[in-house]
Amino acid sequence: MSRLLDSRTVQGLTPWLVPVAILAGWQAAASAGLVSTRFMPAPSDVVAAGWQAARTGELWTNMWVSFARAAIGFLIGGSIGFGLGLANGLSRLSERLTDTTLQMVRNIPHLSLIPLVILWFGIDEGAKLFLVAIGVFFPIYANTLHGIRSVDPQLVEMGRVYGMSRRALFLRVVLPGALPSIFVGLRYALGIMWLTLIVAETISASSGLGYMAMQAREFMLVDVVVLAIVIYAGLGKAADALTRLLERRFLAWNPAYRNT
Amino acid sequence: MIATALRVHDDITPGREAAALDARPRREGRVEPPRSGAGIGPDAGIGVTLRALSKSFDGHTVIEGLDLHIPAGQFVAVVGRSGCGKSTLLRLILGLEQPSQGRITLESEAVRTPSKRIMFQEPRLLPWARVVDNVAVGLGDSGTKAARRTRAEAALAEVGLSEKAGNWPATLSGGQRQRVALARALVSRPGLLALDEPLGALDALTRIDMQAMIERIWQAQGFTAILVTHDVSEAVALADRILVVEAGRIALDVQVDVPRPRRRGDPDLAALEGRILDHLLADRASGQRAPA
Numbered sequence: 001m002s003r004l005l006d007s008r009t010v011q012g013l014t015p016w017l018v019p020v021a022i023l024a025g026w027q028a029a030a031s032a033g034l035v036s037t038r039f040m041p042a043p044s045d046v047v048a049a050g051w052q053a054a055r056t057g058e059l060w061t062n063m064w065v066s067f068a069r070a071a072i073g074f075l076i077g078g079s080i081g082f083g084l085g086l087a088n089g090l091s092r093l094s095e096r097l098t099d100t101t102l103q104m105v106r107n108i109p110h111l112s113l114i115p116l117v118i119l120w121f122g123i124d125e126g127a128k129l130f131l132v133a134i135g136v137f138f139p140i141y142a143n144t145l146h147g148i149r150s151v152d153p154q155l156v157e158m159g160r161v162y163g164m165s166r167r168a169l170f171l172r173v174v175l176p177g178a179l180p181s182i183f184v185g186l187r188y189a190l191g192i193m194w195l196t197l198i199v200a201e202t203i204s205a206s207s208g209l210g211y212m213a214m215q216a217r218e219f220m221l222v223d224v225v226v227l228a229i230v231i232y233a234g235l236g237k238a239a240d241a242l243t244r245l246l247e248r249r250f251l252a253w254n255p256a257y258r259n260t
Numbered sequence: 261m262i263a264t265a266l267r268v269h270d271d272i273t274p275g276r277e278a279a280a281l282d283a284r285p286r287r288e289g290r291v292e293p294p295r296s297g298a299g300i301g302p303d304a305g306i307g308v309t310l311r312a313l314s315k316s317f318d319g320h321t322v323i324e325g326l327d328l329h330i331p332a333g334q335f336v337a338v339v340g341r342s343g344c345g346k347s348t349l350l351r352l353i354l355g356l357e358q359p360s361q362g363r364i365t366l367e368s369e370a371v372r373t374p375s376k377r378i379m380f381q382e383p384r385l386l387p388w389a390r391v392v393d394n395v396a397v398g399l400g401d402s403g404t405k406a407a408r409r410t411r412a413e414a415a416l417a418e419v420g421l422s423e424k425a426g427n428w429p430a431t432l433s434g435g436q437r438q439r440v441a442l443a444r445a446l447v448s449r450p451g452l453l454a455l456d457e458p459l460g461a462l463d464a465l466t467r468i469d470m471q472a473m474i475e476r477i478w479q480a481q482g483f484t485a486i487l488v489t490h491d492v493s494e495a496v497a498l499a500d501r502i503l504v505v506e507a508g509r510i511a512l513d514v515q516v517d518v519p520r521p522r523r524r525g526d527p528d529l530a531a532l533e534g535r536i537l538d539h540l541l542a543d544r545a546s547g548q549r550a551p552a
Contacts, residue, residue, distance in 0.1 A: 172386065
């Protein structure tokens with residue numbers, strides 16, 4: 001029995017046991033009429049709604065629009081955060097100049113800026129990209145800075161003594177040493193990215209997954225609302241899987257990330 | 261010998277006061293004076309001369325007016341109590357600290373770049389680089405990538421770790437990591453190897469193996485070795501000469517004439533070890549001003 005549980009296939013399937021059980025229970029409860037499908041559609045209805053939306057092409061358009069917003073906002077906010085994190089981790093002057101300001105701004109919940117952002121950008125793409133970028137900026141900034149600060153000074157001294165140039169020291173000692181922390185920031189940022197996008201699209205949009213869900217609510221299409229939520233879950237999982245893949249690739253040296 | 265070392269400067273200053281005025285550190289590894297001292301190996305290392313060397317941190321003197329000449333190729337052990345200034349002395353010779361006063365002259369017969377290497381108490385390997393790439397760190401950017409790799413692999417073979425070339429440092433034992441650090445220090449064929457208590461964290465048997473390995477490679481390559489250690493028996497087993505440092509000065513300078521290979525438990529070595537320990541302990545009994 002224990003040998004059966006140890007086998008590779010079973011190991012791979014174990015994490016999916018609970019989701020499958022929940023789905024089966026949900027479907028059974030809906031079919032038996034225990035929950036009203038007016039408020040909670042059966043999984044089969046959600047799948048049907050997904051199929052319908054996929055056939056009309058509406059689903060793909062909305063997913064693509066949301067994905068593009070998420071990616072562009074993430075790239076903008078993430079690269080500014082990464083750049084400033086590097087600069088402030090490496091240069092005392094830059095840190096003294098900007099860190100206090102950034103720490104002050106950090107304490108403002110970025111979603112509280114929505115009224116201001118609507119005033120500035122209207123309900124155009126700019127508003128959503130701005131919110132995503134702001135939301136993604138801080139976890140990347142803070143963790144990049146922390147990662148560079150926490151690089152083992154003994155290794156840096158070793159690099160200097162062994163004649164590494166500043167460039168080599170950065171590329172071979174500082175950056176790899178900061179990478180685990182940068183990845184922590186990346187994971188946080190991806191979570192915040194989806195959260196911000198959903199909120200922004202729900203409030204004001206004319207396309208995207210959030211818009212699709214809000215439209216469906218107006219027409220009481222509960223199955224489409226749930227479909228949007230399920231897709232968000234799937235996208236979140238995909239982003240997480242991508243980070244894991246990158247971690248395995250770049251942090252293979254670290255026993256904490258080893259692939260077993 | 262000191263004259264040889266100083267001839268490379270034209271501003272020879274006879275008095276200590278005058279020398280002390282010239283606080284600018286001078287380190288010259290690329291001059292070719294006549295071979296000085298007792299180079300033992302086939303390709304002797306760098307000679308080191310310290311003149312009226314002082315170092316203080318925030319007004320607290322750690323090294324005080326120290327004069328010393330280490331001939332090329334000699335194996336010198338520096339022992340002393342914690343805080344006596346022996347590690348600072350090593351860091352000064354390596355150029356990791358700048359002297360407050362006095363000067364340091366390095367002379368070598370062959371032109372070598374880079375000429376000095378250090379092995380730390382901790383291995384200080386890059387955890388994100390494979391073992392062979394860690395060794396190649398010792399080569400800097402010299403030569404092609406393939407040439408660096410070949411040399412790194414040869415250095416790994418020298419410390420008996422060829423089969424670990426592709427491993428991550430995290431998978432090695434403490435002794436193996438320190439051997440990788442030794443390979444990294446020696447891969448560039450330095451003229452001077454500084455060892456800052458490199459075996460302090462190892463278990464007794466591994467330490468004895470490492471001592472034998474260091475001695476063997478030193479005999480083969482002939483670099484100058486300066487070993488800072490707490491362990492008097494280690495100093496006695498390895499060194500040609502032992503310096504006891506007390507309160508920033510050299511309190512005792514002993515030649516170890518016991519021929520190699522030395523046997524553990526040799527009565528001459530034991531007697532010498534006893535003598536040095538007595539000196540270190542007497543220092544404590546007499547309540548010397550030893551900086552903490």
